Amino acid sequence: MKKIFLIATLVVHIAVLAQEVQFEVRTQKDTYALNEKILLSYFINNNGDNFDPPSFEGFKVEGPSINKGNQSSITIINGKVTSKREIYTQINYFLTPTRKGTITIQPAKIEYEGTIYKSNAVTLRIVDAIQMQRDPNDSMTQVGEGVFLVAEVSKQNPYVNEPVTVVYKVYFDPRYGVNNVRETDNPAYNGFWSQFQDMKNLKAVLAKYNGKDYAMVEWRKVILYPLESGNKKLDPLSITMDVNVPVRRTSPFDDPYQTVSKTISAGARNINVRPLPEKNKPENFNGAVGNYSFKVTPSKKQVKFGESLDVTVEVSGKGNLKLFELPKLVFPTDFDVFEPKHLEEVNTPLSGMIGKISDTYTIVPQSKGKFLIKPFTFSYFDLKTNSYKTIRSQEFLVDVLDGPGVANIASNETQKQDISKQETFQFIKRNTQFEPVNKNNLFGTTMYYAMLLLPLCCIPILFFVKRKTDDYVQDEFGNKTRMNNKLA
Numbered sequence: 001m002k003k004i005f006l007i008a009t010l011v012v013h014i015a016v017l018a019q020e021v022q023f024e025v026r027t028q029k030d031t032y033a034l035n036e037k038i039l040l041s042y043f044i045n046n047n048g049d050n051f052d053p054p055s056f057e058g059f060k061v062e063g064p065s066i067n068k069g070n071q072s073s074i075t076i077i078n079g080k081v082t083s084k085r086e087i088y089t090q091i092n093y094f095l096t097p098t099r100k101g102t103i104t105i106q107p108a109k110i111e112y113e114g115t116i117y118k119s120n121a122v123t124l125r126i127v128d129a130i131q132m133q134r135d136p137n138d139s140m141t142q143v144g145e146g147v148f149l150v151a152e153v154s155k156q157n158p159y160v161n162e163p164v165t166v167v168y169k170v171y172f173d174p175r176y177g178v179n180n181v182r183e184t185d186n187p188a189y190n191g192f193w194s195q196f197q198d199m200k201n202l203k204a205v206l207a208k209y210n211g212k213d214y215a216m217v218e219w220r221k222v223i224l225y226p227l228e229s230g231n232k233k234l235d236p237l238s239i240t241m242d243v244n245v246p247v248r249r250t251s252p253f254d255d256p257y258q259t260v261s262k263t264i265s266a267g268a269r270n271i272n273v274r275p276l277p278e279k280n281k282p283e284n285f286n287g288a289v290g291n292y293s294f295k296v297t298p299s300k301k302q303v304k305f306g307e308s309l310d311v312t313v314e315v316s317g318k319g320n321l322k323l324f325e326l327p328k329l330v331f332p333t334d335f336d337v338f339e340p341k342h343l344e345e346v347n348t349p350l351s352g353m354i355g356k357i358s359d360t361y362t363i364v365p366q367s368k369g370k371f372l373i374k375p376f377t378f379s380y381f382d383l384k385t386n387s388y389k390t391i392r393s394q395e396f397l398v399d400v401l402d403g404p405g406v407a408n409i410a411s412n413e414t415q416k417q418d419i420s421k422q423e424t425f426q427f428i429k430r431n432t433q434f435e436p437v438n439k440n441n442l443f444g445t446t447m448y449y450a451m452l453l454l455p456l457c458c459i460p461i462l463f464f465v466k467r468k469t470d471d472y473v474q475d476e477f478g479n480k481t482r483m484n485n486k487l488a
Contacts, residue, residue: 021046023110023117027124034097034185034238035129035263042091042108042119051091052109058126059103060240060261063093096240096263097126098184129185129238129265146173147243148209149219151234151266159274161289161320162383163352164192164224168237168266171207171214177244177257181219184263185238191228191273193323195348197221221350225320229275238265276381280388284327288380290319290352296329296376296393305402308364313340313393315378316356321346326359327378332371334400336364365400372397 023044032038038059042051053064066089089110097103102125107118147170154165172178199220207216219239226232241264244257276289292315299310313326322344331337338361346355365371375392382389442448472478 021112021115021117023108023119025105025108025119025122027122030123031125031127032097033127033130034100035265036097038095038097038124040093040095040105040122042110044089044110044112044117046089046112050109050111053091053093054106054108056093056095056105057103058099058101059095059097061093061095062261064091066091096261097124098240100126100128100185102126128236128268129263130267146214147171147176147178147241147262147264148214149237149239149264149266150209151237151269153234153269153271155271157272157274158226159289159381159383160227160229160276161225161287161323161381163320164226164271165350166222166224166234166269167218167350168220169207170217170219170239170264171209172243174206174213174215175246176215178217178241179244181239181241183237184240185236185265187235187237189222189224189234191226191230191232193225193227193320195223197223197350223348223350223352225323226271226273227323229273232271232273234269234271236265236268238263277386282377282379282388282390284377284390285379285381285388286327287324288315288319288378289383290317290321290380291382291384292317292319292378292380292391294378294391294393296373296396298373298396298398301396302399302401303365305365305368305400308362309398310360310362311373312358312360313376314356314358318352318354319380319383321353321355321357326357327376329359329361329376331361331363331373334365334367334369334371336366338362365398368400368402370397370399 021044023042026041026043027038051064051066102123104121104123107121110117110119150169150171152167152169155162158164170178170181197220199218202217202219204215204217207214209216220237241262243260243262245260247258294313294315296311296313299312303309311329311331313329315321315326329337329340340359340361342357342359344355344357346353346357348354372395374395377390377392379388379390381387
């Protein structure tokens with residue numbers, strides 16, 4: 001009997017050793033939303049040591065939790081008894097995606113009896129965050145519930161270049177503490193001109209959401225100007241935060257709060273942008289939408305010939321001031337006109353752009369006379385009346401004193417102006433006779449030869465001076481005598 005037992009034990013042991021080692025990774029599915037948690041489990045059908053996980057780039061990682069165990073089973077078929085014992089190791093991670101796209105998790109490594117085994121790689125597709133339905137009986141989902149991100153859009157059907165405001169608000173249970181908030185998915189606002197409002201000193205206030213009281217924080221404010229008509233999609237904004245949730249303590253030493261990481265999304269929004277009406281659209285309309293005033297003013301109305309003056313065209317009011325060009329001014333041909341200097345003094349609060357823009361032209365009159373600058377026009381689309389309006393500037397007269405020309409009145413619609421005959425341009429001679437500026441030639445003169453021989457005459461003088469200097473230095477008796485005379 002003992003012999004039979006030993007043989008059976010040996011067979012079972014050999015079967016366990018002969019079992020092929022399997023190391024694999026598993027997930028419940030291959031597509032997850034940005035705000036879903038992913039359970040990633042590694043399995044090895046033996047005891048494993050020195051587990052080496054991958055980097056998990058693109059995820060926030062919680063874990064690991066390691067479970068080791070064994071399972072035995074006995075099967076009896078036709079009186080034949082079969083015994084099977086399985087050993088396993090399970091390593092679990094909870095992953096939270098930090099970005100959208102296709103992410104590949106590289107293989108992990110584990111050691112068993114001196115041999116390194118690799119798991120398979122897993123590829124996951126991360127899509128936009130969703131509003132998930134949760135199991136109310138799941139204790140993991142109950143912690144940190146009651147946190148919402150809402151995008152409030154001021155207009156669903158604006159015109160092109162009509163301002164739209166989007167305010168992102170975070171609602172949470174007043175009993176919770178929220179910290180370490182960061183944006184994980186930012187909308188691009190394609191098809192819009194956008195500007196964020198400066199959010200300083202974020203402060204929670206009490207507010208109602210779906211009929212219930214919540215603490216509310218305005219997280220982001222953005223002003224949008226649609227640039228083209230059509231159905232435009234606003235990508236969702238997603239944020240991740242750490243929520244401190246009060247929990248029931250089982251002892252006085254337990255932490256009264258449990259910290260849970262939450263990712264919430266405002267969801268995508270659609271805005272239907274209407275085109276501006278074609279009916280009654282002025283020919284000079286340049287895309288201005290809002291409510292404006294328009295004026296053209298000179299820096300002075302009386303100048304001397306050749307003296308410059310500035311003419312400023314200015315549009316002020318409320319609207320898409322940064323998104324259109326000012327009318328181009330046309331002056332009489334008697335003026336030299338330089339490129340205008342553009343200036344913007346525009347603020348962009350949440351209600352839309354407000355301020356003024358201007359172009360300043362520097363002009364220089366080239367003839368004498370009085371020049372009438374006739375009115376210029378500016379057209380815009382008025383959002384209050386949903387109609388086009390045209391404004392005309394005031395005409396003004398520029399009086400140029402002195403200089404060539406006749407003292408008549410011309411305007412910026414005049415193509416040519418007669419100029420009286422003056423002596424400004426004289427007849428140009430076609431036959432010229434050139435004479436040298438300096439007719440004296442130094443070469444071959446007495447001065448030329450004197451300057452040429454002067455350096456040669458200086459050579460004997462230099463030799464004589466050099467010899468006298470050497471004699472003076474080598475005269476030891478004379479030098480001692482002179483030194484004694486100095487000391488006496």
